[in-house]
Amino acid sequence: MFDFLIQGFGVALTPLNLGLAFLGALLGTLFGALPGIGPINGIAILMPLAYTLGLPAESALILLAGIYTGSEYGGRMSSILLNVPGDAGAVMTTLDGHPLAKKGLAGPALGLSAVSSFIGASVAILGLTLFAPLLAIVAVKFGPAEFFALMIFAFASMSAMMGKDPLKTLIGAVLGVLISTVGVDSGTGVLRFTFDMPELYDGIDFVVMIIGLFAVSEILLMLEHAFRHDQDGEMAPIGRVMVKMSEVLYCKWAILRSSVIGFVIGVLPGTGASVASAVAYTTEKRISDHDNSFGTGNMRGLAAPEAANNASAAGSFVPMLTLGIPGSGTTAILLGALMLYNINPGPMMFREQPMVVGGLIASLYIGNVMLLLLNLPLAGVFARVLQVPRWLLVPSVAILAFVGVYQLHSDLMAIYLMLAIGVFGYLLRKFGFSLAPVVLGFVLGGLMEENLRRALSISGGDVGILFQSNLSIGLWIAAALVVLVPMFAGKLKAKFLPAAKPS
Amino acid sequence: MPATRWSAAACLAVFVSPWCLGAEFPQNRLECLAPADPGGGWDFTCRQFAASLRAAGVTDQSMQTINMAGAAGGVAFAHVVSKRQGNDGTVVAASSSNATRLAQDQYPGMSAEDVTWLGTLGADYAVIAVREDSPIASLPQLLDMLKSDVKSVKFAGGSGVLGWDQINLLRVLSQGGLEPIRDVVYLDFNNGASAITQVLGGHLDVVVGDISEVNAFREAGQLRVLAVLSDERLPAPLENLPTAKEQGIDVVAPNWRGFYAPAGLSDADKRFWIDAIDRVYASDHWQEIMQRNGLMPFHVTGQAFETFLDDQIDALRQTTRLIQQ
Numbered sequence: 001m002f003d004f005l006i007q008g009f010g011v012a013l014t015p016l017n018l019g020l021a022f023l024g025a026l027l028g029t030l031f032g033a034l035p036g037i038g039p040i041n042g043i044a045i046l047m048p049l050a051y052t053l054g055l056p057a058e059s060a061l062i063l064l065a066g067i068y069t070g071s072e073y074g075g076r077m078s079s080i081l082l083n084v085p086g087d088a089g090a091v092m093t094t095l096d097g098h099p100l101a102k103k104g105l106a107g108p109a110l111g112l113s114a115v116s117s118f119i120g121a122s123v124a125i126l127g128l129t130l131f132a133p134l135l136a137i138v139a140v141k142f143g144p145a146e147f148f149a150l151m152i153f154a155f156a157s158m159s160a161m162m163g164k165d166p167l168k169t170l171i172g173a174v175l176g177v178l179i180s181t182v183g184v185d186s187g188t189g190v191l192r193f194t195f196d197m198p199e200l201y202d203g204i205d206f207v208v209m210i211i212g213l214f215a216v217s218e219i220l221l222m223l224e225h226a227f228r229h230d231q232d233g234e235m236a237p238i239g240r241v242m243v244k245m246s247e248v249l250y251c252k253w254a255i256l257r258s259s260v261i262g263f264v265i266g267v268l269p270g271t272g273a274s275v276a277s278a279v280a281y282t283t284e285k286r287i288s289d290h291d292n293s294f295g296t297g298n299m300r301g302l303a304a305p306e307a308a309n310n311a312s313a314a315g316s317f318v319p320m321l322t323l324g325i326p327g328s329g330t331t332a333i334l335l336g337a338l339m340l341y342n343i344n345p346g347p348m349m350f351r352e353q354p355m356v357v358g359g360l361i362a363s364l365y366i367g368n369v370m371l372l373l374l375n376l377p378l379a380g381v382f383a384r385v386l387q388v389p390r391w392l393l394v395p396s397v398a399i400l401a402f403v404g405v406y407q408l409h410s411d412l413m414a415i416y417l418m419l420a421i422g423v424f425g426y427l428l429r430k431f432g433f434s435l436a437p438v439v440l441g442f443v444l445g446g447l448m449e450e451n452l453r454r455a456l457s458i459s460g461g462d463v464g465i466l467f468q469s470n471l472s473i474g475l476w477i478a479a480a481l482v483v484l485v486p487m488f489a490g491k492l493k494a495k496f497l498p499a500a501k502p503s
Numbered sequence: 504m505p506a507t508r509w510s511a512a513a514c515l516a517v518f519v520s521p522w523c524l525g526a527e528f529p530q531n532r533l534e535c536l537a538p539a540d541p542g543g544g545w546d547f548t549c550r551q552f553a554a555s556l557r558a559a560g561v562t563d564q565s566m567q568t569i570n571m572a573g574a575a576g577g578v579a580f581a582h583v584v585s586k587r588q589g590n591d592g593t594v595v596a597a598s599s600s601n602a603t604r605l606a607q608d609q610y611p612g613m614s615a616e617d618v619t620w621l622g623t624l625g626a627d628y629a630v631i632a633v634r635e636d637s638p639i640a641s642l643p644q645l646l647d648m649l650k651s652d653v654k655s656v657k658f659a660g661g662s663g664v665l666g667w668d669q670i671n672l673l674r675v676l677s678q679g680g681l682e683p684i685r686d687v688v689y690l691d692f693n694n695g696a697s698a699i700t701q702v703l704g705g706h707l708d709v710v711v712g713d714i715s716e717v718n719a720f721r722e723a724g725q726l727r728v729l730a731v732l733s734d735e736r737l738p739a740p741l742e743n744l745p746t747a748k749e750q751g752i753d754v755v756a757p758n759w760r761g762f763y764a765p766a767g768l769s770d771a772d773k774r775f776w777i778d779a780i781d782r783v784y785a786s787d788h789w790q791e792i793m794q795r796n797g798l799m800p801f802h803v804t805g806q807a808f809e810t811f812l813d814d815q816i817d818a819l820r821q822t823t824r825l826i827q828q
Contacts, residue, residue, distance in 0.1 A: 044541040048568065051550065143706030144690075188664060198581070198611070201574045269697060324696040324719065332694075333540070339547055342795035346696070346719030411573070454690050458657055458707065 008358020028070020089273025176441020216422020266315020531592030622804030
């Protein structure tokens with residue numbers, strides 16, 4: 001049964017392919033770390049190159065998969081160090097990662113996230129190997145109604161983030177949903193909020209949104225500090241560089257739980273790392289945030305989204321390889337790469353192309369080990385980035401972001417849009433809003449609307465369809481529990497566990 | 504110098520040929536605009552064409568693929584119309600999707616006459632398919648079901664509202680006498696595979712897509728093809744799939760892959776590209792690419808292509824009107 005994997009290791013362990021896996025891991029880490037480049041651009045840049053160089057299909061795929069998984073590792077760096085997520089899946093990493101860096105724990109934070117990423121990816125790759133064909137059946141079970149219920153569950157999970165200021169979290173999420181409605185309405189073809197600008201027909205691009213919201217607003221904040229001659233060097237000196245074993249063990253359940261969550265969400269087509277890390281983070285906050293320290297630099301708050309986003313990256317290979325459905329924007333490009341090599345992914349792929357599938361999965365195992373070995377020692381090096389004065393660091397990041405966004409769209413409009421969103425993000429921060437709910441609202445809103453409308457047009461407007469299958473009923477109940485249980489659990493805990501103390 | 508070498512070779516190869524009378528190697532840099540991101544269908548067309556140009560010996564220069572995504576090809580179309588007029592080195596990957604957009608005036612202020620249509624390199628035929636265990640056995644039966652209750656069968660496709668998949672479906676249904684076709688339930692998904700998955704999961708009943716999207720699922724015994732929208736049956740091993748035509752519904756929908764170039768080209772420039780497409784199409788390299796990707800024979804160039812395109816746009820426009828009335 002696992003012949004294809006043994007064959008695959010045979011393919012992946014040739015010197016050329018090992019080298020490519022390493023190159024992919026290294027480049028991916030860099031692409032992920034540079035805001036605005038991210039896995040989609042990284043693969044888009046290298047795919048034509050691999051093709052032009054005449055690499056065989058397995059080798060090209062190994063290189064590109066290395067970039068994909070590598071950038072999920074790299075995405076956390078600028079999140080932790082600069083509060084600017086390198087890619088979509090790294091948004092939740094800013095919440096506890098950056099506060100840790102501010103406390104002088106940048107090195108351990110980077111190390112911990114590397115370990116979490118490794119475990120998350122390992123769990124997911126194992127799942128991919130063992131259950132891929134089986135999971136394809138689960139993915140097929142998700143119709144519009146089930147997806148809608150899943151989105152409701154994700155929104156419900158966000159209520160966990162409402163710690164400090166519930167109203168502002170809610171407003172932030174609604175703003176995100178609002179922004180997601182820009183563009184041609186897929187249901188009717190009506191133009192919404194496009195102001196006669198063709199550039200807005202496709203909606204607002206995720207990268208433009210993230211870079212504007214986080215990177216540009218960060219620069220504006222810094223400018224403001226500079227104007228007022230504030231102390232800008234609020235960053236603590238770099239203390240310890242390596243993560244301690246005890247810290248990893250403290251997070252072990254958080255990591256394992258989040259790995260499973262990330263994998264399952266990654267398997268569902270159309271969701272991806274941003275949703276996975278958000279659900280993992282909020283779930284973990286529910287379960288283990290006893291002293292309300294999530295968001296202020298809790299190790300578990302960092303480990304959870306990191307394990308989840310890497311797990312979902314590997315999970316999204318399941319629908320891609322078994323059904324030919326891209327589970328994320330990045331796998332969409334990988335699919336294109338396969339087609340360039342005249343390989344059509346789908347139900348026949350495991351049978352017809354065992355070398356390619358096996359080689360890919362084997363290279364994920366190998367790449368993952370390489371990434372850990374690459375990233376653990378580098379944590380100390382990267383932590384030193386913080387010693388670069390911020391007036392130099394942030395503009396450099398900004399330039400990279402501008403170049404990245406421009407290369408993605410070859411259009412100045414994208415840059416203007418990014419700047420406008422940046423000003424918007426700056427204002428939100430000045431008013432004390434957290435940016436994560438805005439991003440999540442943006443991602444989930446589009447998916448939620450699309451699936452609600454599909455479900456309703458199947459049923460002819462009958463809302464009953466949303467509660468028909470066991471799967472969707474299960475998700476509705478889960479959503480309700482996520483909101484209701486903590487309300488009562490808080491009281492119960494106070495009664496029975498007065499001495500519960502954070503470890 | 505490649506230009507002279509090429510002309511000489513061409514004249515030698517075919518003794519008296521139109522290009523001896525003045526096909527010119529382009530002065531501008533060779534560029535193929537793909538109106539989509541890397542990985543999309545148009546990107547595929549460009550990159551495979553560029554590789555085949557060299558394999559077919561048309562040129563030893565390399566042709567660069569430039570991705571210009573946006574507005575379903577509208578951004579690239581506008582760019583070519585406004586900024587590339589007379590540029591003899593540029594071709595743009597095109598497909599039936601452009602025809603659909605043009606038929607529906609979705610490239611604001613522009614029409615098919617604003618560019619030079621060169622030719623096609625094959626086609627992917629539209630098919631209508633159901634789950635293997637579906638009770639629907641034929642196209643007439645499907646039509647009967649819809650006629651007694653239009654909401655009894657629900658359709659999925661990979662193109663947007665009034666896009667290629669939906670229009671083809673509606674052409675078939677209106678040709679089959681269903682009226683009004685406006686009430687047909689059609690749901691669009693981001694890509695063909697997602698639409699197919701919805702049908703596999705039993706959320707929807709019938710999928711409209713291209714044969715290349717459907718075929719792997721047919722081979723795996725998960726989907727059954729009700730009708731292929733082709734003039735004749737497809738070549739082996741697909742010769743067992745019934746066409747719509749033989750079930751009494753004369754709708755043909757080749758989703759062609761081809762190219763257009765900027766307006767304002769000289770006859771010699773035009774001849775160069777049409778000849779290049781002819782030679783690529785005839786090459787073993789391209790035939791193999793077609794076979795591996797489920798592309799079917801469909802090769803028209805120059806004037807014939809323009810006539811075909813006008814007809815296709817016309818048919819698409821009429822169906823669109825039926826729904827929008």
